[in-house]
Amino acid sequence: MKNALALYDPQIYELIKQEATRQSGSIRLIASENYVSKAVMLATGSCLTNKYSEGYPEKRYYQGQQVTDLIEKLAQKRAKKLFGADHANVQPYSGSVANLAAYLALAEPGDTIMGLSLTHGGHLTHGWKVSISGKIFNSVQYPVSEKTGRFDYDQIADLAQKHKPKIIISGATAYPREINFKKFGQIAKDVGAYHVSDIAHIAGLVVAGIHQSPVPYADIVSTTTHKTLRGPRGGMLLCKEQHAKSVDKSVFPGLQGGPHMQTMTAIAVAMAEADTPEFITYAKQIVKNAAALAEKLMELGFNLMTGGTDNHLILIDLRNKNISGKKLAIALDRAKIVTNYNNIPFDPAPPANPSGIRIGTPAMTTRGMKEPQAKLIAEMINEVAENIDNDEVIQGVAKEVLMLCSEFPVPEHFIISNGHKQK
Numbered sequence: 001m002k003n004a005l006a007l008y009d010p011q012i013y014e015l016i017k018q019e020a021t022r023q024s025g026s027i028r029l030i031a032s033e034n035y036v037s038k039a040v041m042l043a044t045g046s047c048l049t050n051k052y053s054e055g056y057p058e059k060r061y062y063q064g065q066q067v068t069d070l071i072e073k074l075a076q077k078r079a080k081k082l083f084g085a086d087h088a089n090v091q092p093y094s095g096s097v098a099n100l101a102a103y104l105a106l107a108e109p110g111d112t113i114m115g116l117s118l119t120h121g122g123h124l125t126h127g128w129k130v131s132i133s134g135k136i137f138n139s140v141q142y143p144v145s146e147k148t149g150r151f152d153y154d155q156i157a158d159l160a161q162k163h164k165p166k167i168i169i170s171g172a173t174a175y176p177r178e179i180n181f182k183k184f185g186q187i188a189k190d191v192g193a194y195h196v197s198d199i200a201h202i203a204g205l206v207v208a209g210i211h212q213s214p215v216p217y218a219d220i221v222s223t224t225t226h227k228t229l230r231g232p233r234g235g236m237l238l239c240k241e242q243h244a245k246s247v248d249k250s251v252f253p254g255l256q257g258g259p260h261m262q263t264m265t266a267i268a269v270a271m272a273e274a275d276t277p278e279f280i281t282y283a284k285q286i287v288k289n290a291a292a293l294a295e296k297l298m299e300l301g302f303n304l305m306t307g308g309t310d311n312h313l314i315l316i317d318l319r320n321k322n323i324s325g326k327k328l329a330i331a332l333d334r335a336k337i338v339t340n341y342n343n344i345p346f347d348p349a350p351p352a353n354p355s356g357i358r359i360g361t362p363a364m365t366t367r368g369m370k371e372p373q374a375k376l377i378a379e380m381i382n383e384v385a386e387n388i389d390n391d392e393v394i395q396g397v398a399k400e401v402l403m404l405c406s407e408f409p410v411p412e413h414f415i416i417s418n419g420h421k422q423k
């Protein structure tokens with residue numbers, strides 16, 4: 001029987017089906033993407049989408065919150081347990097809003113904030129000039145070391161001493177190494193700054209204990225919920241009790257109106273899924289797959305920023321291959337391997353056509369792929385790069401990709417916290 005969407009809007013139904021086919025028939029290596037469980041999908045598409053819940057549990061501005069209060073409290077409780085935080089705000093619409101809310105909880109417009117430059121692996125909202133974060137705050141950007149591609153903590157400390165920021169932001173979107181949040185915390189403390197940590201990319205690795213957690217060292221931790229954490233598209237803030245009130249006020253009414261209850265409901269589901277031994281195994285495999293992919297790529301002559309990876313992502317510097325990041329990303333997409341072109345630190349090329357591509361393993365790992373498949377994918381990437389203008393070869397790789405995808409179908413059912421498989 002056809003579902004309601006197929007009956008009422010067959011065109012959109014068809015497009016959704018096409019996207020589902022694209023997602024299952026390609027190797028998705030965008031480091032910030034994943035596949036969610038059927039349970040997360042169901043919660044996202046539930047009747048909670050119909051409810052306005054401005055305010056917080058027991059302090060709402062609309063009636064009819066008997067159930068939403070319970071859901072929000074459950075989502076908060078699960079998030080606090082998972083990350084070992086005093087307080088959780090599960091309302092931010094996205095990571096960008098979560099970051100802005102964190103800054104506005106601790107600083108005033110015009111104050112100085114200091115974050116990693118976008119072109120060195122930071123995020124727009126870490127103070128990049130075209131972002132509101134770089135417009136309403138006086139933004140100082142720190143680089144990675146030109147020599148190692150890694151953070152030079154002494155250099156960051158010197159910059160902090162010079163500019164005396166109100167907030168130092170740790171965290172990145174294209175940094176393949178473990179971040180020393182303890183050092184960031186100390187640098188902030190030494191200059192009397194607050195420390196905001198953005199773990200959007202690595203939240204799942206933090207939960208699994210394979211990346212240092214910033215929770216003990218940061219005043220506020222910001223994250224998205226959909227990357228390695230494998231939940232719905234959303235944002236979340238975790239903080240110490242002393243900042244709880246200002247964080248909540250900053251999210252609502254500071255930046256947002258009614259929270260997206262359907263997303264919050266799905267966040268609660270995802271937090272339960274992440275609180276399982278199976279999730280820890282999954283997160284460990286993400287890192288093992290990235291390491292195997294990195295090793296094989298290097299064997300094949302690719303230059304990787306920092307010479308490898310400690311986490312879920314790899315940044316390839318393509319200058320020795322004489323191909324631009326954009327050209328390779330487009331060719332790979334034709335081969336059904338989905339990546340994004342990316343700046344490399346100190347990139348001589350412009351951001352619209354940079355010298356690198358970024359790849360990550362969260363989504364392929366969700367499909368159950370392991371090290372042998374990671375190595376095979378490295379070989380396919382090489383095949384495309386070596387035959388960048390040869391459509392016959394690229395179509396041949398696309399067929400290999402389809403075969404690999406058929407061996408590792410997208411799973412729908414993950415494990416939930418009581419240890420039973422979802423039905």
Ligand code: DSN
Pocket residue numbers: 031032095123173
């Ligand atoms: N756009 C995300 C990423 O791909 O890293 C960060 O927000």
